[in-house]
Amino acid sequence: MSDAQMPLAHPFDDDKLKEECGIFGVVGVADAANFVALGLHALQHRGQEAGGIVSYAPEHGFNSARRFGYVRDNFTSQKLMETLPGALSIGHVRYSTAGSKGQTQMRDVQPFFGEFSMGGAAIAHNGNITNAEALRRELIDRGSIFQSSSDSECIIHLMARSLQRNIPERMEDALRRVEGAFSVVAMTRTKLIGVRDPLGVRPLVLGRIGDGWALSSETCALDIIGAEYVREIEPGEMVVITAEHGVESVRPFRPRKPRFCIFEHVYFSRPDSIIGSRSVYETRRQIGVELAREAPVDADLVCPVPDSGTPAAIGFAFESGIPYGMGIIRNQYMGRTFIEPTEQIRNMGVRLKLNVNRALIKGKRVILVDDSVVRGTTSRKIKDMILDAGAAEVHFRIASPPTAWPCFYGVDTPQREKLLAATMSETEMRDHLGVDSLRFISLDGLYRAVGEASGRDADCPQYCDACFSGEYPVEPSDMLEKGFQMKAAE
Numbered sequence: 459m460s461d462a463q464m465p466l467a468h469p470f471d472d473d474k475l476k477e478e479c480g481i482f483g484v485v486g487v488a489d490a491a492n493f494v495a496l497g498l499h500a501l502q503h504r505g506q507e508a509g510g511i512v513s514y515a516p517e518h519g520f521n522s523a524r525r526f527g528y529v530r531d532n533f534t535s536q537k538l539m540e541t542l543p544g545a546l547s548i549g550h551v552r553y554s555t556a557g558s559k560g561q562t563q564m565r566d567v568q569p570f571f572g573e574f575s576m577g578g579a580a581i582a583h584n585g586n587i588t589n590a591e592a593l594r595r596e597l598i599d600r601g602s603i604f605q606s607s608s609d610s611e612c613i614i615h616l617m618a619r620s621l622q623r624n625i626p627e628r629m630e631d632a633l634r635r636v637e638g639a640f641s642v643v644a645m646t647r648t649k650l651i652g653v654r655d656p657l658g659v660r661p662l663v664l665g666r667i668g669d670g671w672a673l674s675s676e677t678c679a680l681d682i683i684g685a686e687y688v689r690e691i692e693p694g695e696m697v698v699i700t701a702e703h704g705v706e707s708v709r710p711f712r713p714r715k716p717r718f719c720i721f722e723h724v725y726f727s728r729p730d731s732i733i734g735s736r737s738v739y740e741t742r743r744q745i746g747v748e749l750a751r752e753a754p755v756d757a758d759l760v761c762p763v764p765d766s767g768t769p770a771a772i773g774f775a776f777e778s779g780i781p782y783g784m785g786i787i788r789n790q791y792m793g794r795t796f797i798e799p800t801e802q803i804r805n806m807g808v809r810l811k812l813n814v815n816r817a818l819i820k821g822k823r824v825i826l827v828d829d830s831v832v833r834g835t836t837s838r839k840i841k842d843m844i845l846d847a848g849a850a851e852v853h854f855r856i857a858s859p860p861t862a863w864p865c866f867y868g869v870d871t872p873q874r875e876k877l878l879a880a881t882m883s884e885t886e887m888r889d890h891l892g893v894d895s896l897r898f899i900s901l902d903g904l905y906r907a908v909g910e911a912s913g914r915d916a917d918c919p920q921y922c923d924a925c926f927s928g929e930y931p932v933e934p935s936d937m938l939e940k941g942f943q944m945k946a947a948e
């Protein structure tokens with residue numbers, strides 16, 4: 459297996475929640491697959507293990523390519539891209555989602571394809587289907603033959619069983635059976651289709667490129683292809699787009715109050731993306747402002763844990779008046795150097811990726827701003843590095859509330875017992891990390907930072923915040939069957 463084909467491991471990045479997929483589609487533009495490859499490249503932060511592209515051209519039919527590894531290492535080859543002709547194309551980047559977690563196999567790499575009596579269709583899914591195991595059992599009992607271990611394949615089989623006469627209607631039928639979080643980009647021979655689940659948990663946006671259209675998980679991927687951001691696909695909306703007739707919108711689901719993933723604001727989305735007309739960068743900066751108001755501390759220096767803690771650290775420094783500095787420097791070129799590290803290199807851990815700026819840190823009382831604490835392993839190592847460099851004090855300020863519950867909606871989270879905040883109070887976590895102080899932004903503070911002036915509506919939260927609150931907007935039925943204990947009603 460060549461380097462470019464090898465599944466990528468992230469041995470030093472296992473202490474973050476990981477978004478599991480990015481999706482992108484284009485219609486009405488020549489060589490659409492090239493635009494999809496660029497879009498996927500901009501969405502690479504949402505999944506690095508594998509990617510796939512499907513295209514359609516009337517004279518060549520459907521074509522597809524799936525590869526392990528980064529988009530830039532695969533979908534930049536002219537030879538490969540020439541096999542994906544046509545003005546209609548969709549693509550997917552993946553971290554391992556439901557299915558073979560941590561060990562993606564080629565059969566799990568999307569887009570998935572199905573041949574129906576009225577023609578073929580390809581689909582790419584971001585999110586997680588919470589009743590996938592029950593659906594899979596039912597479908598297999600009725601004769602479906604699954605090709606992958608992915609929850610997303612259920613959608614294709616449900617479409618195959620639908621009696622509707624066209625593909626968008628079959629997709630509506632299928633998605634009405636599905637519970638959980640889904641943003642879907644799909645294509646037929648003539649149509650680009652985008653759908654968001656009724657709660658709108660995962661993002662999906664619409665863009666205009668020349669005479670064509672694009673669908674993307676995030677606006678940053680529209681920017682890279684020079685597309686103009688038009689709007690978000692609404693929660694519960696399906697758009698069916700053709701080059702000739704433009705965008706048609708339908709509402710296949712019973713309307714519900716939206717519950718967009720609040721963690722997209724904190725960490726998953728790129729800071730140069732726009733969510734709900736708000737800049738992600740500005741929201742993160744505002745989180746730092748709120749954090750400085752809620753949890754002030756006397757100190758000499760505010761440092762981000764790069765890169766995701768940077769906007770919040772800038773906001774914290776601004777609000778507190780404490781100088782901002784790059785006390786930790788990230789090695790940008792770590793990525794592919796040690797794909798299979800030796801034990802000796804593995805033990806060097808976080809030092810391979812982050813280094814301390816000793817000249818800045820020495821003798822100072824340092825506030826470290828990070829986006830989240832998951833297992834706490836990386837936070838401890840960073841604290842050690844800062845103290846080794848001669849810092850007088852270390853104070854952690856965290857730009858999200860304590861992550862005490864797993865996510866079942868398309869984000870890779872450790873089991874509940876492995877989450878530091880599930881087993882320890884804030885004081886216990888402070889002692890465990892060995893820092894002088896530790897504070898997390900409150901849930902209300904986070905809601906204020908994302909634009910909800912009065913904070914979180916306790917009776918009817920405006921976002922999904924289940925990994926902080928334990929209040930799941932969609933019952934994770936497969937997990938309950940496996941013995942997962944929901945939070946007891948208060």
Ligand code: SF4
Nearest residue numbers: 719721865922924925
């Ligand atoms: S549980 Fe957390 S990470 Fe998952 S969708 Fe809800 S807010 Fe986002």
